[in-house]
Amino acid sequence: MKTRTIGTATVSAIGLGAMPMSIEGRPDEARSIRTIHAALDAGVTLIDTADAYHLHAGETGHNERLIAKALASYPGDTSNVLVATKGGHIRPGDGSWIVDGSPKHLREAADASLKALGVDAIGLYQFHRPDPKVPYEESVGTLKELLDAGKIRMAGISNATVEQIDIARRILGEGNLASVQNQFSPAFRSSEPELRHAAAHGIAFLPWSPLGGIGRAGELGTRHAAFQEVASAHGVSPQRVTLAWMLALAPQVIPIPGASRPESITDSAQAADLALTDEEVARLSAA
């Protein structure tokens, strides 16, 4: 698997988004473990999660515990796997997602994630979503505090504007903002300014819902004809073409396609080896 860089870490060019294995529609645990193991078999060394990836009240950290269990039961070496988690969202169990970016919540959430993941320090901790009730500087300032305390090795932000990226760069200190994770897919391109801004500053950009999201990813080829046509020309899936197109946009882009089946991540991981021509990339960018 080709690699890319997040801060000080080298990771696979394609990561695994673990959310579908813990929220609405999630599979049983055995299938989830098989899916994570299939990702590792394919050379994936970046797994994206969050404390809020769960379904019912009282099971915060479900996805983090699942990943910890899958890593512990994997027969191969997992020492080079970067687990990227997030704090700043709360799920009360009624289907809603509430934001809490207060320093108190983020400190408690990071401690709980350390426990759920069973680690001494979190590899990459991302502030999940800006909280309109809390100044952005305060939320990101808490990430700086966690970095300084050694509880997290790297800091990232998610659902951020260009302005918030710059605030985070300033508060964390030059070089300490490792990643930006925003929505980006063939159907949702409005994060391209953030993608370009992150890339210009050497910050990893992790597109979330890169295939259009759970429930829509399967129809990508019918919704986006150009992606299907390029896929047919290469004899591969339109999902794989989408991820290869993103990789071609900038060396800092590291897509994190979700999966709840081994077949999905096995197919997606091969995007790292799919070379598109400049004409194909330009055509998909314009489509």
Ligand SMILES: NC(=O)c1ccc[n+]([C@@H]2O[C@H](COP(=O)([O-])OP(=O)(O)OC[C@H]3O[C@@H](n4cnc5c(N)ncnc54)[C@H](OP(=O)(O)O)[C@@H]3O)[C@@H](O)[C@H]2O)c1
């Ligand atoms: N920061 C944020 O606010 C935020 C928000 C949303 C998501 N995320 C992160 O981003 C990750 C990815 O987003 P997402 O899971 O919402 O959506 P997505 O990656 O666009 O789509 C996920 C779905 O794609 C299907 N899929 C994956 N690879 C495929 C392939 N090669 N061929 C056909 N189908 C394929 C999977 O199907 P199966 O389930 O059948 O395997 C899965 O359900 C999440 O898992 C999460 O880690 C972050």
